[in-house]
Amino acid sequence: MLRSARLLLAFCYLGLTSPLSFAAPSEAVPQSRSTAAPAGPPAIPAPSSPAFAPDTVDPNAVEALLAMGRYLRTLQTFIVTGDSATEAVLDNGQNATFLHRTVVQVRRPDRVRAEIVGSAKPRGLVYNGKTFTLYDNNRRYYTVQSAPPTIDELVPVLRDQYGVEMPLADLFNWGLESDDARRLTAATSLGLERVNGKLCRHYVFRQPGLDWELWLQGTQQLLPCRLSITDVTQPSRPTFSVAYRWNLRPGLNAVTFSYRPVAGMREIGAMRVSPEPYKEAK
Structure with a gap:
């Protein structure tokens, strides 16, 4: 049995490896334990040499995060593919690595399709501005729920009411909260x-409970190349890592953001979750 099926990451979990678990309230379905645009921001000045002081905060590194968030929020249509590796801690204390690929297709302000694949069949999310669909081809069921009119409004609904983290939400929102830095x-x-x-610039960051690294491509239009997060609160220091590939000129149409269940799928109601466990985790 897994003692920790996924990392509880205070900075961001991204949803790239989290399961989309849902169930009808009347059914005892087991929950999975695993886990247009304005001009770009100013160029980030590069330090003349890496600074290795362990407990210093380089303002240029912080500004790179802020610039990344600003630029990502200008993107209107894109596809990003994330190849991720999530370490879970077994009962004997050993880390085991689970591999996933997540493809996120976005047309702002009101279209998202995200699909997660790994050793099992796909599971994912489809949002069309009016409803969102969560589906799991392993358990062979899906749910369709009414949704707010924009992606920005959908993110907290999925998180607080359904326990689903929208992929990449925290990277896009970095800098919007006053206490991020x-x-x-x-x-x-x-x-x-x-x-x-x-060619990407490698940054390292530390905050209580987490060590994390981010590789950013570009000098003005900063795109994440790779992210790695280590949970330092556990003796085995499990790590989540993901490498990104971006397509900023995709051909997306209405079919992209529609859901058609495969044969044998059944529609169920969604089990809403209490927001309290989420607040405690943060």
């Missing part, structure tokens, strides 16, 4: 590295 106890740049053939 204040939570950092260390931040620095380690220089340039190649990720999937792209």
Whole structure:
């Protein structure tokens, strides 16, 4: 049995490896335990050499996060593919790694399709501005629920009422909360590295309970190349990591954001969750 099926990440979990678990209130379905645009922001000045002081906050590293969030919020239509590895802690204390691929297709302000695949059949989310559908081809059921009119409004509804984290929401929203930067106890740049053939600047950050790294591509239009988060509260230090591939000129149409159940699927009601456990986790 898994003692910790996924990491509880205070900064962001991204939803890239989280299961979309839902069930009819009257049914005892088991819950899974695993886990247009304005001009870009100013260029981020690169330090002359990496700073390795463990407990310093480099303002240039913080500004890179803020610039990333500002730029991501200008994107109107895109596809991002994330190949992720999530370590879960077994009862004997050993880490086990689970691999997933998540494809997120977005047309702002009111269209999203996200699908997660791994060793099992796909599960995902489809949102069309009026309703959202959660589906799980492993358990062979889906649910359709009414939805608010924009993605920004949908994110907290999914999180607080259904226990579903929208992929990438925290990266897009970085800097909107006044305490985002204040939570950092260390931040620095380690220089340039190649990720999937792209030249990206490597940043490392620390905040209570978490060490995390972010690789950013570009100087003005900053796109995440890779993210790695380590839970330092557990002795085995389990890690979540994901590498991103972006398509900023995709061809998306109405079919992309419609859901047709495969043969054998059945529609059920969704089990809403109490917001209290989520608030405690944060």
